[in-house]
Amino acid sequence: MTGLATIRILLVDDHPVVRAGLSGLLSSQPDLEVVGEASNGLEALDLLEKQKPDVILMDLRMPQMDGVSAIRQIRAKFPKVQVLVLTTYDTDSEIVRAVEAGATGYLLKDVPREELFRAVRLCARGEAVLSPPIAARLLGRMRGPAEENLSVRELEVLSLVARGLSNKEIARKLKISEATVKTHLLHTFGKLGVDDRTAAVTVALERGILRLES
Known part of the structure; x- marks a missing residue:
């Protein structure tokens, strides 16, 4: 092939x-x-x-x-x-x-x-992925400002995604398993109402949840 x-x-x-x-x-x-x-x-x-x-x-x-x-x-x-x-x-x-x-x-x-x-x-x-209706359901389940609902670990993972790290690299850096990284990302997608990591970073930056390092 x-x-x-x-x-x-x-x-x-x-x-x-x-x-x-x-x-x-x-x-x-x-x-x-x-x-x-x-x-x-x-x-x-x-x-x-x-x-x-x-x-x-x-x-x-x-x-x-x-x-x-x-x-x-x-x-x-x-x-x-x-x-x-x-x-x-x-x-x-x-x-x-x-x-x-x-x-x-x-x-x-x-x-x-x-x-x-x-x-x-x-x-x-x-890479973790949710269909848009599922992301919307999870978002509805977690009403309130997204930045208040994202845990410290979820913010940590998302900030490393924003820096371009893969799930494997994030797992190594935070000393957690890749499965745990994916779970954090799926929870984050639901809270932000998005369906993939690129959209999660974009929304988090737009809302001021994440800030680009100078």
Whole structure:
């Protein structure tokens, strides 16, 4: 193969029609390859060692082992694998539980195809991503001035993002895990009502939450 490096994807959803649709959609992109499918979290864990995916597209409500439980085990056993939640459920509790379990991103199933492709590519690089409706829900959950709601650690992480550091570099500098960096970023996205790190820095600068160093 030449050109772009291929991103290996594992689909985890209990509906075969959904998996088939996603597989066809993702396979239309030259840099995306679906390497396996699972109908629940247990099957996903069994497939991980053999298929070695870069990104898992994970539904939340499934039989035998739900998405949140699977995310926790995947993060513990395969910390380099990124999990992108793709679900119809947008309740506050579902979002927060998935993020706290270690999801790299959270999308709704009605997301436009280009947004899905973009999110998969961002997650493969370890970058946190939220779909705009999810960012809006989290923002609504955390009413009040954003700068008051951002924790000291979230501000620290965001300021390092503004300086151009990657998640791995931020983790090393703050002596925390990359998963923790992503969790802080996802919480920050929700509080600022944005869906990626560039927008978070832009909004934070506009609001005076962050200031450029002279």
